[in-house]
Amino acid sequence: MSTDDTTTTDDSTSNCGASTTDTDDSTSSCGGSTTDTDDSASSCGGASGSSDSSGCGASSDTDSNEQTVSATVDDFDADPGSLVAVGLGPGRPEGMTDRATAALADAEHIVGYTTYVDLLPDEITDDAEEIYDTPMCGEVSRTEEAVDRALAGNHVAIIGSGDPNVYALAGLALEITESKGATPSMLDFEVVPGVPAAQSCGARLGAPLVNDSVSISLSDHLTPMPEIESRLHAVASEEFTISIYNPWSRKRRENFQKACEILLAHRDADTPVGIVHGAGREDEEVEITTLGELESYGETDLIDMTTTVVIGNAETYVFDDRMVTPRGYETKYDY
Ligand SMILES: C[S@@+](CC[C@H](N)C(=O)[O-])C[C@H]1O[C@@H](n2cnc3c(N)ncnc32)[C@H](O)[C@@H]1O
Incomplete structure (x- = not known):
């Protein structure tokens, strides 16, 4: 599969396996909450997606707490899969570590900011079952999507440039996992470093x-x-x-x-x-x-x-x- 035919964005429906109930055009289904009706929400956990309109990066009075986490661990029936936060390094495939390449090759679902997904080598995107990308500033909804897909039983990689511990999403993934009543051990959570x-x-x-x-x-x-x-x-x-x-x-x-x-x-x-x-x-x-x-x-x-x-x-x-x-x-x- 190429990136083009596997990519789902926050504007479109994505199905990660478990839930069968979502019908809203702008939702994705991971087996989590089935009650979400918000236009910009993901049924994989229902982050509001408000970050997309937050003027991210601008001097604004946006309250990031507006992005709420909805599905909890109890909403998922499947045995959990796994979640790995992978640092891509500066950009080109040759700047990725072997460990990062292997982690992405093992991942069934890859979740990331569109620009970072575009940096992935073709062989990685071709092999992934699903790629879920969102534009800049969708960090909370994107990270929640990754956690929910893992809780729904999938092997998920959330990607970022450089290193996941440097102004990136490794910490947010753990915070969201905790807020859902799940644990990192439950998801075999791992961070694969990249060159910052x-x-x-x-x-x-x-x-x-x-x-x-x-x-x-x-x-x-x-x-x-x-x-x-x-x-x-x-x-x-x-x-x-x-x-x-x-x-x-x-x-x-x-x-x-x-x-x-x-x-x-x-x-x-x-x-x-x-x-x-x-x-x-x-x-x-x-x-x-x-x-x-x-x-x-x-x-x-x-x-x-x-x-x-x-x-x-x-x-x-x-x-x-x-x-x-x-x-x-x-x-x-x-x-
Ligand atoms: C949200 S931070 C992500 C940092 C990333 N996790 C890391 O470890 O490098 C984004 C910032 O990283 C820096 N950055 C990321 N990639 C870069 C690159 N290829 N060249 C120069 N700066 C870069 C820029 O300052 C950019 O505004």
């Missing part, structure tokens, strides 16, 4: 992350901007290399500008900064600049939702177009 964007991007830039480093996301979808600002002040004032995830979007322009201001309040304008767009993907672009120049890149194609920005520490320097953050060997050894 900070590391993929660090590799493209040289060696900027060799000493203590932190990651911070500028997305205010779930964390209010004042909290992000205070975290940025805290990390920028210390000797960390900083990887900035979710640096920019049209609705998030001010966040990027504000972040540049905060970083400049703590670090020299000539601090080296690496910008990597689409690491390991076809549209990969790499640029090394300075903190003083960083804000001007906010209005270019280089910085968007598939870009990670790496801010050097006070020791970071540029050598032949590579960022180098010394580990400290030079203080102990002569070379």
